[in-house]
């Protein structure tokens with residue numbers, strides 16, 4: 453897609469993140485939408501497409517229409533999409549593009565946000581959520597609940613396959629933390645050294661507390677429209693060059709070998725569709741629910757050879773000023789876990805040259821990756837400054 | 839490491855179909871659905887063969903022998919106070935000799951490594967017997 457009919461990301465919205473008591477999930481999403489629409493130079497009544505994901509922390513249904521009513525908008529295209537971390541965001545964007553192309557709507561907003569930190573049911577401990585993930589029958593009787601243990605199994609397998617260790621995981625955690633310190637809207641505000649990483653308590657071997665992402669309240673949103681309209685508005689113009697997705701399984705009870713996860717296929721298809729490769733990317737926004745997520749993704753997408761992603765992180769190539777700055781906003785590990793919506797918001801911000809003291813100089817192309825569940829659904833999206 | 843008498847876990851909430859898996863376990867058998875059309879075994883059990891969609895499935899006894907693919911020693915409860923008393927415990931991902939992969943829990947040992955041989959053992963948990971694994975050579 454190019455020329456005057458191309459569809460672009462033209463606005464971004466981000467709420468404060470962290471502990472936001474007293475705010476409901478719909479209030480957070482509404483705030484992000486209003487900010488994104490204003491950022492694009494439009495008003496709420498211009499919105500005729502609305503895509504979202506309901507909060508994971510509270511079971512919900514019809515959350516897109518809930519949000520539409522709350523905002524007072526009456527869209528001609530409205531949908532809730534749920535395929536997991538950051539893949540949801542890029543799948544919303546793909547659906548928004550199709551909806552605009554086919555004439556269902558002209559201005560589509562995609563949003564996710566929830567009060568995952570303060571909105572948990574009373575009496576719930578650890579990371580247990582109300583929502584079912586679908587594999588409970590084959591996980592809970594065996595001592596498995598939630599996401600940490602499944603990722604610990606992946607992390608142990610990766611270490612055993614490649615003889616890698618703590619230093620690789622710590623490198624991802626510290627690089628990401630350094631970036632979060634340049635973001636005024638980040639939950640983590642203290643420096644993290646490799647020693648700090650190693651001193652953090654073990655949760656489920658080999659994963660420590662600092663291998664795990666944050667639990668956060670907050671929301672993010674993006675606005676899509678045709679490029680000519682964005683141009684007239686003087687709005688941002690970031691083109692979506694490719695979105696590709698691959699599902700291989702759902703629950704941890706069906707966890708494949710690392711080599712059989714879907715990220716490599718999703719990445720290869722995205723690069724092929726865009727006519728680009730890893731060498732063409734200026735920055736990376738990789739879903740980082742856990743440090744191991746980043747290591748596996750870097751290798752699957754071809755940014756590092758198998759077993760060498762940790763060395764890439766230690767080399768400085770993933771830091772600001774390096775070849776492929778990683779999660780310049782601080783990611784899920786050190787900014788906030790808003791389901792990856794803020795990875796997309798940050799990529800658009802960077803490609804608009806609008807990232808302030810953490811701006812990646814001359815950034816024109818970004819690779820956004822996501823994975824839902826335990827690499828169950830993998831997605832890759834390539835964005836380019838239009 | 840827990841004594842078997844202390845084991846706790848949330849009980850499964852089976853469907854009419856998957857209840858057969860747990861009923862076999864109560865009798866000390868590890869049985870998986872085998873497709874009559876294509877001979878594929880699968881786990882977790884589903885009403886339809888994930889290879890061909892076939893619904894003619896026969897519950898088939900496994901040897902219970904397996905090889906460890908990955909493992910994690912859990913030091914934090916993800917199920918509130920109920921699981922605190924289980925800590926630390928070991929979760930294992932194993933490949934059965936017959937092929938299918940299972941997520942389960944290790945008992946009878948605190949230590950395990952990728953490639954180790956294990957076999958099924960039916961642990962008493964809240965009045966049911968659950969298919970956990972234990973290292974070859976352990977009781």
Ligand SMILES: [Zn+2]
Pocket residue numbers: 873874875876877878887888889890891892
């Ligand atoms: Zn079959």
